[in-house]
Amino acid sequence: MASSPQSARKPSRIQLRNRKRILEAALEVFSSHGYRGATLDQIADESGLSKPNILYYFEGKEDIHVHLLNQLMESWLEPLEQLDPAGDPLQEILEYVQRKLEMTREFPRESRLFANEILQGAPRMGPHLQAGLKPLFDEKCALIERWVQAGALAATDPRHLIFSIWATTQHYADFDAQVRVLMAGEKGVLDGAGTHLETMFRKLLTP
Amino acid sequence: MASSPQSARKPSRIQLRNRKRILEAALEVFSSHGYRGATLDQIADESGLSKPNILYYFEGKEDIHVHLLNQLMESWLEPLEQLDPAGDPLQEILEYVQRKLEMTREFPRESRLFANEILQGAPRMGPHLQAGLKPLFDEKCALIERWVQAGALAATDPRHLIFSIWATTQHYADFDAQVRVLMAGEKGVLDGAGTHLETMFRKLLTP
DNA sequence: ATTATCTATAGATCTATAGATAATGC
DNA sequence: ATTATCTATAGATCTATAGATAATGC
Numbered sequence A, B: 001m002a003s004s005p006q007s008a009r010k011p012s013r014i015q016l017r018n019r020k021r022i023l024e025a026a027l028e029v030f031s032s033h034g035y036r037g038a039t040l041d042q043i044a045d046e047s048g049l050s051k052p053n054i055l056y057y058f059e060g061k062e063d064i065h066v067h068l069l070n071q072l073m074e075s076w077l078e079p080l081e082q083l084d085p086a087g088d089p090l091q092e093i094l095e096y097v098q099r100k101l102e103m104t105r106e107f108p109r110e111s112r113l114f115a116n117e118i119l120q121g122a123p124r125m126g127p128h129l130q131a132g133l134k135p136l137f138d139e140k141c142a143l144i145e146r147w148v149q150a151g152a153l154a155a156t157d158p159r160h161l162i163f164s165i166w167a168t169t170q171h172y173a174d175f176d177a178q179v180r181v182l183m184a185g186e187k188g189v190l191d192g193a194g195t196h197l198e199t200m201f202r203k204l205l206t207p
Numbered sequence C, D: 001a002t003t004a005t006c007t008a009t010a011g012a013t014c015t016a017t018a019g020a021t022a023a024t025g026c
Helices: A013-037 A038-047 A051-057 A059-080 A087-107 A108-119 A126-149 A156-175 A177-183 A189-205 B013-039 B041-048 B050-057 B061-081 B089-106 B108-119 B124-149 B158-174 B176-183 B189-205
Strands: none
Touching: A013 A038, A013 A051, A013 A059, A013 B013, A038 A051, A051 A156, A059 A087, A059 A108, A059 A126, A087 A108, A087 A156, A087 A189, A108 A156, A108 B108, A108 B158, A108 B176, A126 A156, A126 B061, A126 B124, A126 B176, A156 A177, A156 A189, A156 B108, A156 B158, A156 B176, A156 B189, A177 B108, A177 B124, A177 B158, A189 B158, A189 B189, B013 B041, B013 B050, B013 B108, B041 B050, B041 B108, B061 B089, B061 B108, B061 B124, B089 B108, B089 B124, B089 B158, B089 B189, B124 B158, B158 B176, B158 B189
């Protein structure tokens, strides 16, 4: 029996490539069926590797899922981190909205993977939210609060403001199946959303 | 072997009560683990009935799930149906927002059940969305459009407006695990949300 | 007589491992 | 020599049914 490459010193090129293929396939499968709904068979099919081969590269189904969530957390925090204390307050927030919407457009599967996890009580991501998201959230809420105090933004609760931004932007990825039915094949849905959200948050925040 | 009560003429009191208990238990289990994540064992435990007894009242796991979704669709449409062409436009929409938020407060499990289903591509609810939600959505969009044309509301895309209302209100139920972490045990989160959303949509829609 | 419930288990599905073989890098 | 891959299958989990027994309503 070969030992798992988990313990190897330097990952070979093949290792890196195959781990990547597996994670890519797993993102596809987990994001559309949820953790329990996904099977190793599906991930094997999607990645073009055999099932035992997948378990050669990862310790198991859960290990793959955890890797995906860890990766995800970083790219999830980034747009909020970019909120710049030195920038123009209204502009900064409107740009944040557009960045989030851009992520919905570029990474809808990641959005659904995250939504699946949170929806089911964040069983594997709870600690990550505490350690990673919470401090950043608090920091940026304090920043927005200072902007409000300085009169650069209309009075608003920064926490609910951020929730509204997350909710409205991620909605187009997470509820895509519903949006598709209701928008009946219309093109450029996200462009329309961009215009709408820009107007909404501008009106809300203009002092 | 007893025949299933599905075909019986008049459901007995016991039948009604037990079917209700099963659906209540299934709502709890399906909404927190998703369709695949839920097991008949969990529903049996939660309902206090034995597993085979559950299958005496329903044809199977999927049958239970479909019953829940059918029930849900009705109560999901109701708040939007109440949007009254004869009412004051701004007031009507703000009241709709509060009704949706009230449903988040009262029926968070139903919200998560729905979110789980849509998130995974609406495999069992797709036709229902087409037949039930789509016509109502179109009707109410046309109504809002008329209000806009009449100058009673600021110019806005009714479809994205409705998406924003759904997204922001349901967020507190669907992403509850995240909201809890970030609001750190604060009381009255939904009251704060109510104030925030009232302000946001009022500013957006005031002509 | 009919309705409701239980124990036991068949049968399907799924994760994971054993153990052998092939490919690759010194 | 080490890394990567395959076939076969063990073992766990889960849905559903068989078949017997208990409770209920005429």
